[in-house]
Amino acid sequence: MTEKTLERRAAMATLLADRPQNLFVVPGLGSTAWDAAAAAGGNDDRDFYLWGAMGGAAMIGLGLALAQPKARVAVITGDGEMLMGLGSLATIGVKQPPNLFLIVFDNGLYGETGMQASHTQNGVDLCNVARACGFERVLDVYDPEGLTVLAGMLRKSNRMLFARVRISREDAPRFLPEKDGVVIKDRVRKAVALLG
């Protein structure tokens, strides 16, 4: 096991820099939603910021990816949120959507509730879970070079992938996006309609 990690805000900024119009993001409940908002400098119409529905981020991404083949859909969530929806890795593995990219920012901690340990720091390896569920392309990202490869795949790959991004344990300052679910939903739908 490598000890290398990336800083979460910088990692999100790299993944979403010069973002193509058709790249939609489902950031999971908690820190990854704040990271995505920070990367957008506020709000991006193509982000479905989750303030709840823990465990649901990956399946929301699947529904969007199936509905809209022109979109590239990145689910970017935390290890705790992914663990709550572990079965969805199996569901997605069966469907193999080519435009869905699951990215887990893994620090082994439940950040929003006070930095308690998650299963990933006690032996559970999400990359192996993803492989076992049928993800053929699995990336373990822990340095800037790996992050650049992942950012490139987000833009060009036509195969679903799972990536674990090992992030450091420092908590970043809160950066809160829009909280009204109806507003967030309607913005994403309008951005989808712009794809034609």
Add this chain to the structure above:
Amino acid sequence: MTDAPHLTLVKSAVTWPDELFDVLKRADIRQVGYVPDAGHSRLIALCKADPDVHDVSLTTEEEGIALAAGAWLGGQRAVLLMQSSGVGNCVNMLSLVRACRFPMLMLVTMRGEWEEFNPWQVPMGAIVKPTLELCDTHVTMAESPDQVVPLAQSAAQIAFGGDRAAAVLLSQKLIGRKVWK
């Protein structure tokens, strides 16, 4: 829930699943999430055979709530097919539907409600309607074949026209008593 192969249904010559499929097609349903279920087996088979419908087999029913939300974000309509026991699995995820006012159509085959032989099905089956109503879902129950189509059409209209959750419960009277073969 999946039935073991040695289980079968008393009734087999029923037409309401085919009629339900027609309702879903007329409502332009393009994604169907389901946990394999005996009562829904015919409808699920019809959905799987339709190239214009994404059929998504789920590991747990709450995945179907999130799937339908994502489908709507992408401009498609979805339905969740499940058994009454699955309703309990959906409770927190239905917050997503209410908080964002997503349309959410659910067709629920009942257990623990009529001529049930398995007492473990009764606790959840007995609280399906109030549970869904607590989650701000419009609920009706079809107890005879002639009620299925109008109630399903109405639920689709309430869900997609009203941006909210609507469920039709399909009574065990429609499905028949499960027997050991």
